Amino acid sequence: MSDEAFIELDGVEKVFDVRKKTGFLKRERRQVRAVDSISFTVPRGEMVGYIGPNGAGKSTTIKMLTGILTPSGGRLRVAGIDPSRERTRLAHRIGVVFGQRTTLWWDLPLIDSYKLMHRMYRIPDARYRENLDRLVELLDLGALLDVPVRQLSLGQRMRGDIAAALLHDPEVLYLDEPTIGLDVISKSRVREFLRELNAERGTTVLLTTHDLQDIEQLCSRVMVIDHGRMMYDGPLAGLHEVGESERTLVVDLERELPPIEVPPARVVKVEGPRQWLAFPAAESAAVLVARVAAEYPLVDLSVREPDIETVIAKMYAEQAEQAEKAGSAGNAGKAIS
Numbered sequence: 001m002s003d004e005a006f007i008e009l010d011g012v013e014k015v016f017d018v019r020k021k022t023g024f025l026k027r028e029r030r031q032v033r034a035v036d037s038i039s040f041t042v043p044r045g046e047m048v049g050y051i052g053p054n055g056a057g058k059s060t061t062i063k064m065l066t067g068i069l070t071p072s073g074g075r076l077r078v079a080g081i082d083p084s085r086e087r088t089r090l091a092h093r094i095g096v097v098f099g100q101r102t103t104l105w106w107d108l109p110l111i112d113s114y115k116l117m118h119r120m121y122r123i124p125d126a127r128y129r130e131n132l133d134r135l136v137e138l139l140d141l142g143a144l145l146d147v148p149v150r151q152l153s154l155g156q157r158m159r160g161d162i163a164a165a166l167l168h169d170p171e172v173l174y175l176d177e178p179t180i181g182l183d184v185i186s187k188s189r190v191r192e193f194l195r196e197l198n199a200e201r202g203t204t205v206l207l208t209t210h211d212l213q214d215i216e217q218l219c220s221r222v223m224v225i226d227h228g229r230m231m232y233d234g235p236l237a238g239l240h241e242v243g244e245s246e247r248t249l250v251v252d253l254e255r256e257l258p259p260i261e262v263p264p265a266r267v268v269k270v271e272g273p274r275q276w277l278a279f280p281a282a283e284s285a286a287v288l289v290a291r292v293a294a295e296y297p298l299v300d301l302s303v304r305e306p307d308i309e310t311v312i313a314k315m316y317a318e319q320a321e322q323a324e325k326a327g328s329a330g331n332a333g334k335a336i337s
């Protein structure tokens with residue numbers, strides 16, 4: 001494997017055997033293909049979004065990348081290591097944050113979890129102290145170190161978890177929904193920190209999220225999976241084009257007005273002085289906002305992103321249409337990377 005491809009998957013599959021009770025003594029065996037022949041590479045230092053609807057296979061992929069799960073087929077390497085064969089060796093080089101679960105000890109003060117990790121990962125003392133100081137400063141954890149984890153707010157706990165995942169200087173960080181449930185300020189703090197981490201230390205980041213703004217603000221590349229298959233691999237703007245998705249500009253005007261005209265945006269709803277304008281997601285919101293502000297009596301505005309499910313649903317529809325046009329209906333859902 002070249003040094004360039006820090007994470008490398010080639011035709012990786014994961015099939016689960018599921019037994020379902022169908023009668024008094026009857027059980028039906030079924031196979032769930034959670035990951036279906038996925039191939040991609042991530043070069044060192046890249047920040048990539050890994051998105052898809054619920055049940056798409058994202059967590060299964062991350063579990064295989066950490067070595068918790070063994071692939072049913074294909075080839076997988078992280079930093080040249082086969083994760084399921086050398087899970088412990090790999091653990092020293094990766095960090096993992098699951099937004100909905102904590103790796104911290106619930107009843108202990110935050111600092112005690114860090115001390116335990118210091119020993120578990122056998123981090124040399126000087127390096128531990130240096131990393132802890134830096135993370136405490138960057139993530140603003142100073143006042144929280146003596147607080148038991150269960151008393152932390154969700155945003156504080158998330159920052160605590162991110163620090164825990166980075167104490168041993170991992171080269172790659174897997175983040176599974178790191179901003180879920182966080183308020184706007186906590187979200188931007190976490191994003192700001194990840195940007196700095198990536199810029200300063202060159203940490204490779206694989207980010208799973210349902211929040212397209214996480215991707216927009218952090219990742220130059222996004223991979224979409226659905227039903228275990230790669231649907232798209234490229235820049236976020238391209239995803240919007242493929243999915244023909246739209247964003248919504250919500251404007252509050254000084255008074256009720258007829259639908260405003262700022263093509264290519266079009267008014268889709270009017271309620272008193274508030275108007276909703278849909279515009280192609282690949283268009284610049286800044287240009288549109290400037291035009292509305294220059295031409296209309298504007299009081300306030302906000303931009304709403306399409307959610308991932310909508311983008312993917314549109315992507316399917318678009319692909320199906322293209323396949324039909326090309327006279328080969330049934331191609332929808334194939335990897336298009």
Ligand SMILES: Nc1ncnc2c1ncn2[C@@H]1O[C@H](COP(=O)(O)OP(=O)(O)OP(=O)(O)O)[C@@H](O)[C@H]1O
Nearest residue numbers: 016018032034052053054055056057058059060061
């Ligand atoms: N241990 C397991 N045994 C059986 N089926 C499983 C197991 N783990 C996951 N699956 C199934 O594999 C598929 C992919 O699940 P996975 O958790 O990877 O999706 P996900 O994209 O992470 O979804 P979410 O966004 O909801 O977390 C789902 O159909 C799920 O039910």
